[in-house]
Amino acid sequence: MKIMLACALGMSTSILVEKMKEEAKKQGKDYKIWAVDQSLIEEELGNFDVLLLGPQIQHTLRKVKKIVGDQARVAVINPVDYGRGDAASILKFAEKLMEEGE
């Protein structure tokens, strides 16, 4: 599964990316996880299965869903999980999104 995170400048999500990579490795899962600035979502279209938005750009959800269409699942990360860097919970969230999509 390819999970892309997006926020403003991709800085705060990149902290999370490292934690999620570690967590996925611990669980023995081969996921590709990375973060981008929100303006680059369109460029990455087709590269990701799941797109998770940082809660600070939750107001862009409707627009992003329109851009992504049915090419991937899109959702906003739970703010508290995001703030506390709860990688396990966010990974589970991404997996659930993926299952629902299929």
Added chain:
Amino acid sequence: MTMSFKDKFTDVMGAIAEKVDDNKYLNSIKTTFTIYMPFIVIGSFALLFNVILTSDKTGLAKFEPFKFLKVIEPAFTAINFATMNTMALAIVFILGMTLGKRNKQNEIICGLVALMSYITVIPQSIKSVVDGVENLIKGLPASGTDASGLFIGMILTILVIEFFTKLTSIDILKIKMPASVPAAITTSFNTLIPLFITLITVSVLSRIFVNVTGLYLNEAIYKVLQSPLESVFQSPGGILFIVFISQLFWLLGIHGGLIVSPIRNPLAIAALAANIAAVEKGLQPTEPITLGFWVTFVVPGGAGLTLCLVIANLIASKREDHRAISKTALIPGIFGISEPVVFGLPLILNPTFAIPFTLGSVVSTAIALLAVEIGFITPNVVDVPFGVPLGISAFLGFGINGVIVQLIILVVGVLFYLPFVLLSNRQYAKEQLERNE
């Protein structure tokens, strides 16, 4: 049933944020400046290299063994010129591409038609006076291509791309080709007429404007629009208002800096360019509000001075959960990242911390403006990008005095948050007591 103030506030601010983000023009302007930002940083660093290395007055070249450095001064000046004095051309091109893409047009064609249109609008000659004789030399004056052209450039590009897009959708303007002609050739012919009409329209109208008013369009728009906006943005009232609005969005967990960036970034970049131009003329820079100022003094340690809350929590909080989140948020905070505290504590619509969270950055901005006012720091010519850690950001942009101002801001911030941490302790103790009863 009436909505509570909190719900209404959330709804209204959320709707505004969505509108701003969804607006094609504001969003494209935001993207354009994000793309161009590295060049601004490089341009201002080129100037810094001149000041500390190649200048024989202030730099290393002052000393005999390093005199040779003087030779490469023009090279750094050239980088600065390329990134600062022609930025309107670059912005127009990128914005044209970005808008063209959103209009589902050929991006490069749109970037180019925006650029060409812009060049037809600005003067194409430079006046030179030699021995009292006026000569017109062909060329683009820097006054037409520098930051003073940003607003006319953005407005013109929006009009041009919309006009061009409209023209490409009109069937009569399409040249009919036999089916055997390759598609690429048909497409290139089909853009030819709309391009021609676009350029003629822009060029003729702008020429009429020059004849009627005696001013070029770029000069006129600078005078009536950009310059007044710059003055408001640079005034304490203007910038404090923008910072406050930005923090109101943050109170809802929405990235406030992102929301205000379509108006903030062009004006902040124009200010940096003006400062650089002043220094090159040997004058004092006069425009305090730049992106470097924003990074260093408006949001040091995170928007709303969240690092100060982190420190205040570590000093005085009796809540284990607050202490734990503050420990993880400490390092990101030094790099200006506030999200762990904002969403982890959380600060979103948190009534206990709402006052310092919305006003912290307002206070820090006021402190820094005061420092500029009394001449303790000078407006910067080196823009530090977001993500440069505390101390270093202040030093690169504002020197050692900048570091002192940043430190004062952080101390004031901690003192501002401390009473609210104590309040939070009391609220928590009361909650625990009620739970145990």
